[in-house]
Amino acid sequence: MDNIAGQKSSLSLVTNASVVFLVLLWLIPTVGLLVSSFRDRDQISETSWWTSMFPVESAFRVQPDAGGATQEGDVFVLTGNVFGEDGSGTVSAFGIAARTPGAAAPGQTIARFRVDVDKAGEIDNERIVVSYPAGEAPTFPATDDDGNAILADTAVLDRSLSIVGNGDFTWTSGKEISRAPSLYFIAESPPDFGLQNYRQILTSDNMDRAFINTLTVTIPATIIPILIAAFAAYALAWMDFKGRGFLIAMVVGLLVVPLQLALVPLLTLHNQVGIGQSFVGIWLAHTGFGLPLAIYLLRNYMVGLPRDIIESAKVDGATDFQVFTRIVLPLSFPALASFAIFQFLWTWNDLLVAKVFLPSNAESWVMTVKIADDLLGSRGGDWGILSAAAFVSIAVPLVVFFAMQKYLVRGLLAGSVK
Amino acid sequence: MSPILQGILTIAFGVGGCVAYFYGSNWVLDKVIFPPKPDDNGRNINRATIVRPWLFLFPAMFALGLYLVYPVVGSFYRSLFNRAGDEFIAFGNYTQMFSEEGFRIALFNNFLWVLVVPAAATFFGLLVAQLTDKLKWGNIAKSLIFMPMAISFVGASLIWKFVYANDPDIGIINALRDFFGAAPVDPLQIPFWNNFFLMVILIWIQTGFAMVILSAALRGIPEETIEAAIIDGANPFQIFFKIKVPQIMGTIVVVWTTITILVLKVFDIVYAMTGGNFDTEILPSYMMDYMFRDDGRATAVAFVIMIIVLPVMIWNIRQARKEM
Numbered sequence: 052m053d054n055i056a057g058q059k060s061s062l063s064l065v066t067n068a069s070v071v072f073l074v075l076l077w078l079i080p081t082v083g084l085l086v087s088s089f090r091d092r093d094q095i096s097e098t099s100w101w102t103s104m105f106p107v108e109s110a111f112r113v114q115p116d117a118g119g120a121t122q123e124g125d126v127f128v129l130t131g132n133v134f135g136e137d138g139s140g141t142v143s144a145f146g147i148a149a150r151t152p153g154a155a156a157p158g159q160t161i162a163r164f165r166v167d168v169d170k171a172g173e174i175d176n177e178r179i180v181v182s183y184p185a186g187e188a189p190t191f192p193a194t195d196d197d198g199n200a201i202l203a204d205t206a207v208l209d210r211s212l213s214i215v216g217n218g219d220f221t222w223t224s225g226k227e228i229s230r231a232p233s234l235y236f237i238a239e240s241p242p243d244f245g246l247q248n249y250r251q252i253l254t255s256d257n258m259d260r261a262f263i264n265t266l267t268v269t270i271p272a273t274i275i276p277i278l279i280a281a282f283a284a285y286a287l288a289w290m291d292f293k294g295r296g297f298l299i300a301m302v303v304g305l306l307v308v309p310l311q312l313a314l315v316p317l318l319t320l321h322n323q324v325g326i327g328q329s330f331v332g333i334w335l336a337h338t339g340f341g342l343p344l345a346i347y348l349l350r351n352y353m354v355g356l357p358r359d360i361i362e363s364a365k366v367d368g369a370t371d372f373q374v375f376t377r378i379v380l381p382l383s384f385p386a387l388a389s390f391a392i393f394q395f396l397w398t399w400n401d402l403l404v405a406k407v408f409l410p411s412n413a414e415s416w417v418m419t420v421k422i423a424d425d426l427l428g429s430r431g432g433d434w435g436i437l438s439a440a441a442f443v444s445i446a447v448p449l450v451v452f453f454a455m456q457k458y459l460v461r462g463l464l465a466g467s468v469k
Numbered sequence: 470m471s472p473i474l475q476g477i478l479t480i481a482f483g484v485g486g487c488v489a490y491f492y493g494s495n496w497v498l499d500k501v502i503f504p505p506k507p508d509d510n511g512r513n514i515n516r517a518t519i520v521r522p523w524l525f526l527f528p529a530m531f532a533l534g535l536y537l538v539y540p541v542v543g544s545f546y547r548s549l550f551n552r553a554g555d556e557f558i559a560f561g562n563y564t565q566m567f568s569e570e571g572f573r574i575a576l577f578n579n580f581l582w583v584l585v586v587p588a589a590a591t592f593f594g595l596l597v598a599q600l601t602d603k604l605k606w607g608n609i610a611k612s613l614i615f616m617p618m619a620i621s622f623v624g625a626s627l628i629w630k631f632v633y634a635n636d637p638d639i640g641i642i643n644a645l646r647d648f649f650g651a652a653p654v655d656p657l658q659i660p661f662w663n664n665f666f667l668m669v670i671l672i673w674i675q676t677g678f679a680m681v682i683l684s685a686a687l688r689g690i691p692e693e694t695i696e697a698a699i700i701d702g703a704n705p706f707q708i709f710f711k712i713k714v715p716q717i718m719g720t721i722v723v724v725w726t727t728i729t730i731l732v733l734k735v736f737d738i739v740y741a742m743t744g745g746n747f748d749t750e751i752l753p754s755y756m757m758d759y760m761f762r763d764d765g766r767a768t769a770v771a772f773v774i775m776i777i778v779l780p781v782m783i784w785n786i787r788q789a790r791k792e793m
Contacts, residue, residue: 062705070600070610077614080628083641099638267476275483282491283529292522303789305537307730307782311756311771313536315764316543330475339536342529371521372495400621402737419623423741434639441627445620452619456612464685
């Protein structure tokens with residue numbers, strides 16, 4: 052018994068730390084996709100989402116208009132800013148070749164010269180690239196890459212580029228500048244967050260249509276089973292008749308019947324009676340599949356209502372129909388809400404029933420089918436689009452979830468703990 | 470007709486139809502068929518009372534019969550016929566299926582899923598429920614871990630596809646490998662273990678469910694039993710394993726079986742993550758491969774799932790009957 056206070060505080064520290072760890076573990080996947088859905092699509096592949104708050108360094112190529120070139124002595128000079136007239140940014144490195152876009156630091160000059168080299172006694176002409184502080188004289192290495200001596204006094208300027216940090220550049224060429232030169236530089240671009248991915252999937256990728264389809268499937272498929280189930284639940288809870296026990300057992304049994312079993316026979320049946328693959332068909336299917344849970348939840352709740360109220364109403368001459376609509380139904384609101392949330396989440400998130408009972412074309416795809424069958428295939432690597440699509444489909448259930456969590460928990464408890 | 474208009478009409482028609490049916494049928498029963506007569510009042514009321522429950526039950530029983538009972542029989546019947554449905558081949562679909570490796574892989578993988586997912590989800594659920602029990606911010610923590618329950622299996626698959634992505638700049642798994650200098654891998658293509666990476670997704674979703682129910686069960690444990698244990702000098706671990714867990718064993722079993730049933734139904738994750746490639750097929754996704762192509766085979770797979778579920782169904786019914 053001694054030292055129990057001390058034990059408690061160290062234990063609670065461990066508890067807190069482990070819960071923080073678990074919560075983070077559970078949240079990170081979702082947060083990653085959520086952050087990415089707001090990022091510029093090029094930046095998603097440049098840097099990871101956990102560093103997305105920081106600027107992205109990437110290489111650029113600009114080709115300034117050669118029209119402004121002037122002649123200075125025996126060289127031609129073009130000046131300007133790599134970010135354009137209105138742009139701004141910070142150059143962190145630059146170069147004159149696509150292979151080495153970051154060969155020189157800002158404030159330096161990178162230049163290509165023609166020089167003579169001594170190839171074991173034989174004089175050859177070669178191009179070499181050197182970088183040196185801007186405004187100073189170039190310094191040449193003693194030998195080239197192959198170890199041949201460079202005859203520095205023979206150097207003739209081919210072209211040179213100086214860029215300072217703010218993007219101002221000076222391009223110098225030994226020949227007249229007729230074509231736009233290619234300037235390479237590396238700059239940080241600020242984190243680019245925005246709604247562009249959402250705008251794109253909703254306007255050009257047909258996700259808006261899928262959203263409306265999901266809504267169209269969900270709402271009738273949530274409301275209709277509630278009504279049918281409520282009457283049945285009342286009968287099973289408060290009316291005496293032969294076979295009641297059997298029917299309750301049947302409902303409990305049907306709770307676990309795999310949906311897979313229903314697909315082929317019902318689709319065949321729908322085709323035979325002319326419903327086919329249509330919204331009417333999926334509403335009926337969801338109604339049928341949702342009923343066992345609805346009846347089970349509502350009956351369990353209604354059985355628990357106080358007997359006195361119902362019996363005194365009956366003594367006062369109320370019919371079963373009146374007792375049901377005036378007393379039992381209003382009192383059962385929490386259970387109705389629980390089931391409504393279940394059914395809503397289930398039909399909204401369903402892929403299986405939608406794939407089977409709705410036609411497979413762009414007009415009738417619901418969001419889950421749209422993502423699984425269309426976007427994952429055609430936009431496989433485009434994480435900006437995929438993540439935005441995922442969050443369009445997740446948003447409504449999440450709102451419902453956080454707003455009505457109380458009823459959801461209550462429903463789960465009523466449905467599972469016996 | 471636009472689907473929205475059709476939807477509104479359906480709600481109006483469905484709700485109106487239900488109300489009209491229930492109100493109308495009760496009215497007909499009370500006023501037309503068995504009107505209370507002055508001389509013979511009691512008899513007709515009694516007759517109406519016998520009929521009325523069936524009026525209340527009829528729509529639900531009809532829908533249940535058509536959409537859940539009939540398919541059990543209908544699927545089995547269909548599974549005895551060939552692909553086109555015109556030739557009776559008895560158990561041909563089943564024997565053919567069991568002789569194919571694809572089906573055996575799916576069956577084996579499904580066995581792994583049933584073994585791992587309910588156990589892991591229940592374990593994590595119990596862990597979180599216990600840890601957050603006395604925590605000040607426990608409710609916030611619980612609702613965050615519960616959150617994946619609201620996300621569709623497809624949405625969750627997308628979320629985890631992102632985690633498993635090959636590019637170390639996108640997938641956090643490969644970013645960690647990259648950090649320690651290992652080459653990137655595609656977790657979904659590692660034989661055998663890729664099944665477990667897919668299971669993680671369902672565990673991630675279902676832990677919240679287990680947590681909510683087990684948390685309520687933990688709260689329901691009588692305070693005295695725990696106090697008595699503390700007075701007797703039990704340490705927190707003993708209290709948890711020897712006092713609390715035995716008292717909520719019934720609930721743990723319910724959670725376990727509920728998740729087991731779910732595991733046998735979920736095809737979305739495999740479908741969206743790997744499409745059943747790299748030997749990750751499970752029975753529900755295997756069935757969807759044959760849906761629309763070979764109804765005989767598809768119904769045979771569905772019936773195999775039904776047979777696996779059957780023991781749980783019987784157990785549930787017996788539990789329910791015990792309480793009545």
